[in-house]
Amino acid sequence: MSQWLNHVLERASTVDDWLSPVRAQALDTLKQQQWPTRRTEAWRYTSLHPVADLELKAASVNATAEAPLIEGLNSLDLVFVDGQLNTDISQLKLPEGVTISELSAPSQTAEALFAQVKPSRHLFGLVNDVLAQQGVVIDIAAGAKVEQPIRIVNFASAGIESHQRTLVRVGENAQATIIEHGSGSGNSLNTAFAEYDIAEKARLEHYRFALHEGEAIHIGGSHFKLHDHAKLNSTLIGYGSQLTRLDVDIEHAGEHAFAKFNNVYLLAPRQHFDLHSTIEHASPNGTTEENARGIIGDRAKAVFNGRIHIHRHAQKTLAELNNRNLLLTRGAQINTKPELEIYADDVQCAHGATVAEIDEDALYYMLTRGIDKQQALVMLNFGFVQEMVSQMPNKALADWLQPILKTRFESMMEQQ
Amino acid sequence: MLSINDLHARVEDTTILKGLDLEIKPGEVHAIMGPNGAGKSTLGYVLSGRDGYEVESGSVEMNGKDLLDMEVEERAQAGIFLAFQYPVEIPGVSNMEFMKESVNAIREARGENALSSAEFLKKAKDACKQVELPLDFLKRGVNEGFSGGEKKRNEIMQLIMLEPKLAILDESDSGLDVDALQVVAKGVNSQRDGERSFIVVTHYQRLLDYIQPDYVHIISNGKIVKSGGPELAKEVEASGYAWLAEAEGVDA
Ligand SMILES: Nc1ncnc2c1ncn2[C@@H]1O[C@H](COP(=O)(O)OP(=O)(O)O)[C@@H](O)[C@H]1O
Ligand SMILES: [Mg+2]
Numbered sequence: 001m002s003q004w005l006n007h008v009l010e011r012a013s014t015v016d017d018w019l020s021p022v023r024a025q026a027l028d029t030l031k032q033q034q035w036p037t038r039r040t041e042a043w044r045y046t047s048l049h050p051v052a053d054l055e056l057k058a059a060s061v062n063a064t065a066e067a068p069l070i071e072g073l074n075s076l077d078l079v080f081v082d083g084q085l086n087t088d089i090s091q092l093k094l095p096e097g098v099t100i101s102e103l104s105a106p107s108q109t110a111e112a113l114f115a116q117v118k119p120s121r122h123l124f125g126l127v128n129d130v131l132a133q134q135g136v137v138i139d140i141a142a143g144a145k146v147e148q149p150i151r152i153v154n155f156a157s158a159g160i161e162s163h164q165r166t167l168v169r170v171g172e173n174a175q176a177t178i179i180e181h182g183s184g185s186g187n188s189l190n191t192a193f194a195e196y197d198i199a200e201k202a203r204l205e206h207y208r209f210a211l212h213e214g215e216a217i218h219i220g221g222s223h224f225k226l227h228d229h230a231k232l233n234s235t236l237i238g239y240g241s242q243l244t245r246l247d248v249d250i251e252h253a254g255e256h257a258f259a260k261f262n263n264v265y266l267l268a269p270r271q272h273f274d275l276h277s278t279i280e281h282a283s284p285n286g287t288t289e290e291n292a293r294g295i296i297g298d299r300a301k302a303v304f305n306g307r308i309h310i311h312r313h314a315q316k317t318l319a320e321l322n323n324r325n326l327l328l329t330r331g332a333q334i335n336t337k338p339e340l341e342i343y344a345d346d347v348q349c350a351h352g353a354t355v356a357e358i359d360e361d362a363l364y365y366m367l368t369r370g371i372d373k374q375q376a377l378v379m380l381n382f383g384f385v386q387e388m389v390s391q392m393p394n395k396a397l398a399d400w401l402q403p404i405l406k407t408r409f410e411s412m413m414e415q416q
Numbered sequence: 417m418l419s420i421n422d423l424h425a426r427v428e429d430t431t432i433l434k435g436l437d438l439e440i441k442p443g444e445v446h447a448i449m450g451p452n453g454a455g456k457s458t459l460g461y462v463l464s465g466r467d468g469y470e471v472e473s474g475s476v477e478m479n480g481k482d483l484l485d486m487e488v489e490e491r492a493q494a495g496i497f498l499a500f501q502y503p504v505e506i507p508g509v510s511n512m513e514f515m516k517e518s519v520n521a522i523r524e525a526r527g528e529n530a531l532s533s534a535e536f537l538k539k540a541k542d543a544c545k546q547v548e549l550p551l552d553f554l555k556r557g558v559n560e561g562f563s564g565g566e567k568k569r570n571e572i573m574q575l576i577m578l579e580p581k582l583a584i585l586d587e588s589d590s591g592l593d594v595d596a597l598q599v600v601a602k603g604v605n606s607q608r609d610g611e612r613s614f615i616v617v618t619h620y621q622r623l624l625d626y627i628q629p630d631y632v633h634i635i636s637n638g639k640i641v642k643s644g645g646p647e648l649a650k651e652v653e654a655s656g657y658a659w660l661a662e663a664e665g666v667d668a
Contacts, residue, residue, distance in 0.1 A: 359506075368492050372521065380506065
């Protein structure tokens with residue numbers, strides 16, 4: 001058992017708000033959980049040692065921070081500092097069709113989504129269920145085409161433990177862009193879980209930037225439920241830190257839903273990044289395209305577990321899952337496991353994972369063209385990441401991210 | 417401009433070049449012919465500085481400088497260009513981006529300004545036209561999914577763009593039909609300006625009908641066993657390489 005988890009259970013009993021009945025259920029489930037060890041399948045390659053006896057402070061109410069500016073994005077920003085909402089929602093000029101409320105305020109949307117989309121098997125999801133008192137509830141009205149991206153910024157300061165929650169409902173035929181933008185580098189623990197319900201014919205463009213670094217511990221998830229003809233285009237970017245663990249669930253609850261999920265992890269030396277994704281094809285005629293690509297620096301460790309589960313009735317499913325990794329040194333590690341579980345007979349599925357080292361032939365070819373080694377390495381190894389960035393539908397985000405990732409990669413190469 | 421003296425080189429534990437001599441003056445075209453496995457590609461790799469190709473003894477000087485002392489990219493910047501027998505595919509790096517980096521790296525080394533995007537584009541378009549490569553090939557990943565012939569033409573396109581002092585063409589003719597062969601030869605010939613030198617490696621005489629060499633050398637078992645003028649290529653065509661075994665027997 002973990003000292004930290006014991007404290008969570010104690011603290012949970014002091015949380016009292018309108019969500020208490022749901023939280024109580026989560027608490028029951030949580031109490032039955034064993035603290036994960038290496039023998040726990042979901043944590044086989046990620047040690048929770050840094051969390052087990054962690055003692056951090058709760059957030060101070062006064063902390064403030066500015067959302068990092070992304071030029072040309074013009075986003076509507078909801079800023080959380082250590083789990084505390086820093087933005088006065090009542091002062092926001094909301095685009096037409098958008099309603100935003102705090103988690104603490106009772107709402108039908110929150111009631112319908114809280115712990116309903118996110119599967120209960122995620123240990124830290126349950127922790128978030130019982131402890132996250134602050135969060136936002138975003139409602140996109142049926143038919144609303146919201147151009148302005150909505151960004152949820154999550155800062156984690158050194159020395160603080162925080163829990164944040166996001167609930168989003170995209171109404172029928174509506175369109176929206178949501179960005180979950182997290183960062184922090186000091187010794188901290190932040191959990192951030194988001195649940196999305198995407199109604200019939202609705203479209204969600206989603207980004208999760210888990211830009212935690214250094215001593216930060218970040219554990220979270222984004223969980224999606226797709227109804228008939230719903231479309232999701234999601235991009236996840238991770239840096240890896242002392243411990244970053246993300247769980248993504250995409251459920252094709254309705255027919256003819258489409259999900260594209262790209263993700264990129266760029267791990268500096270000694271960082272840890274773990275992504276578990278589960279795609280549930282519970283209905284027929286769904287499509288999933290998942291691409292995970294990572295570059296892993298010296299003594300860094302990436303874990304990718306991508307599961308696609310095609311239920312018996314989910315005929316005519318098209319699903320592809322691909323994971324490509326580049327190890328920068330012999331000391332870099334990846335544990336990759338793409339899994340397909342197919343119970344329907346009329347489906348088209350493909351999955352694969354590759355682990356490569358630096359392509360010496362391509363490098364040599366570039367050198368013979370006079371390109372210096374450092375530059376050649378960037379061009380060669382950044383290309384497959386760049387491809388993912390260039391597929392991001394939001395141009396301002398792609399233009400912002402591209403040089404940041406490139407600089408990060410260049411410094412990773414220098415540290416080798 | 418290039419002077420190779422008694423060059424011995426090995427890959428792993430096998431010595432492949434066993435005392436190769438070659439003297440090239442500015443503007444000259446030297447054809448190197450020989451059977452498979454003779455060491456032709458190895459020569460190109462050693463001259464370009466490929467990792468794993470270790471020089472055991474001998475020397476290579478380019479315009480008085482020790483070529484073997486330079487890094488791969490420094491050699492390229494000094495004016496060595498190798499058109500690969502098997503050009504490498506680089507998915508994810510566009511031909512355009514690749515060429516732009518390359519042209520500007522070499523220009524910078526020569527003390528010239530980087531080309532502007534417009535200047536570069538014009539040059540790239542002209543080069544593509546010369547080798548009849550459609551312009552959209554610039555947007556594709558380097559050699560990615562190109563046919564054999566397209567790869568070879570892409571190499572010549574690069575040769576045209578990079579304006580080297582010495583171009584080494586490693587079987588730029590292999591796998592080409594006659595039409596493509598002529599396109600490649602035309603591209604190469606357009607770069608003959610009396611200053612630029614060429615080493616044209618080929619297994620067959622055919623290419624030399626289109627690219628007239630000044631000298632022809634026959635390489636076998638890691639060294640040049642016979643040198644002559646263009647007529648030597650015709651002899652090879654007539655008699656093949658079988659006589660080499662005999663000649664080597666006499667040698668030993
Ligand atoms: N990487 C390598 N390891 C071991 N032997 C090699 C390697 N590359 C080439 N060789 C050998 O060196 C000899 C010359 O090869 P190469 O230069 O490619 O010949 P050519 O181009 O004339 O056909 C051949 O016997 C070949 O098997
Ligand atoms: Mg060869």
